[in-house]
Amino acid sequence: MDVEGEAARVLAELRAQADPVRAEYEKRYLKSDFVHIGVTVPALRKVALSTVKAKPARDELLALAETFWGVTDEGRPVHEARMAAIEVLAKRVALLEPRDMGLAERFIRDSASWVYVDHLAEKSVGALVVRYPDLATTLDAWVADPYMWIRRAAVLALLPGVRTGNPDLGRIDRYGDALIAEREFFIRKALGWVLRELSKKDPAWVAAWVEPRVGTISGVTLREAVRHLPPAEVARIRA
Structure with missing residues (x-):
């Protein structure tokens, strides 16, 4: 898998669906300091999960999640990119091993909202x-x-x-x-x-x-x- 290329493709597709009104609403609702593109959850999930449809290897999955999680815009994390990281981990959680609890913990500690923590806690850690x-x-x-x-x-x-x-x-x-x-x-x-x-x-x-x-x-x-x-x-x- 071309991890960087896939991440760039996903972000481009998400930005093509940008809704500034929705983005502003989400920022207020989540009391977020992150950058929001303004994409619905179903649309975000569909685009993000297209990257793991071919069943990547564990190292590719982790690299993809890390890449999405690290995306920034003007020095701030991008909400939809972080959600993409969470979605791909949840979709291919069967690839995760006990040592990957460390990655989940790091993501949770780097979270500032329930919207990231809850998915990570249940879909990755709990699984x-x-x-x-x-x-x-x-x-x-x-x-x-x-x-x-x-x-x-x-x-x-x-x-x-x-x-x-x-x-x-x-x-x-x-x-x-x-x-x-x-x-x-x-x-x-x-x-x-x-x-x-x-x-x-x-x-x-x-x-x-x-x-x-x-x-x-x-x-x-x-x-x-x-x-x-x-x-x-x-x-x-x-x-």
């Missing part, structure tokens, strides 16, 4: 943890990390296990207690999301976890956690 369960020890370190986005990633990386019917209940329990007093909205929301998804498959576990913590759990976490529980159960817990 790796499902395939290589021993990697979950990395999440144990992340959940206590000073950087808020790394803590959020640790929680959201548990989602693939929940969705595939193999939830790591021990870690959900421990991470929940470790983060229950968090002041950061994005951490509270992430914990609520994991509990909400788990409640679709194991509502009894979620109800039993939430009930004794009603006095300390944040409102946003509680709202998400009980969203899919039976109304009578929610009323009892809230009472």
